[in-house]
Amino acid sequence: MSTRQHRVTPVSLPPESAVTKAYASTNLADAYSIELPPGASTNPELLARFIFANQAPWVGTLMAVRDAVVGGVGLKTAKQLASLDAQGKPGRLSIFKIYGTSPTEVVFGEDDKHLDFRLSVLCSSQPLPGGKRHLTLSTVVHCHNRLGRLYIFVIAPFHRLVVQSSLRRAAQIGWPSAVQA
Numbered sequence: 275m276s277t278r279q280h281r282v283t284p285v286s287l288p289p290e291s292a293v294t295k296a297y298a299s300t301n302l303a304d305a306y307s308i309e310l311p312p313g314a315s316t317n318p319e320l321l322a323r324f325i326f327a328n329q330a331p332w333v334g335t336l337m338a339v340r341d342a343v344v345g346g347v348g349l350k351t352a353k354q355l356a357s358l359d360a361q362g363k364p365g366r367l368s369i370f371k372i373y374g375t376s377p378t379e380v381v382f383g384e385d386d387k388h389l390d391f392r393l394s395v396l397c398s399s400q401p402l403p404g405g406k407r408h409l410t411l412s413t414v415v416h417c418h419n420r421l422g423r424l425y426i427f428v429i430a431p432f433h434r435l436v437v438q439s440s441l442r443r444a445a446q447i448g449w450p451s452a453v454q455a
Contacts, residue, residue: 337352367382
């Protein structure tokens with residue numbers, strides 16, 4: 275696989291993504307795209323599960339630090355949300371609730387007292403010029419109060435690093451093939 279297929283590129287929110295219109299106002303909106311190699315699955319839910327199952331170990335450490343800080347102020351922790359997934363609750367993708375699926379996109383996220391957020395894994399339905407397909411991971415956040423705005427201010431740089439690292443790592447490991455979909 276070429277290094278070009280490991281390159282994560284910041285892009286605008288895709289207009290065809292459901293998260294683009296998820297909230298009337300957003301406090302954070304970003305999207306990152308990566309090329310999928312020929313033969314890779316374009317099943318968005320399978321790819322999202324693959325991304326979250328293969329995150330770098332430092333992401334788990336970062337989430338543990340986050341949980342220790344936010345648990346004290348009554349916000350949902352990743353550990354609490356992971357227990358819902360472990361219980362086999364339907365409609366969950368890792369620690370997140372699934373809000374919608376289509377053949378090209380899965381939208382997931384969480385609502386909490388300080389903010390709501392949605393993530394999208396969107397696969398290009400048709401190859402782009404040159405026969406290339408892309409996966410775009412988008413995030414939109416709507417804050418409810420000052421705590422939400424402070425939280426986003428603090429975690430936004432880490433969020434961007436985690437998203438880019440997760441996409442790059444998935445590409446380096448090797449995306450699931452279309453026959454696995």
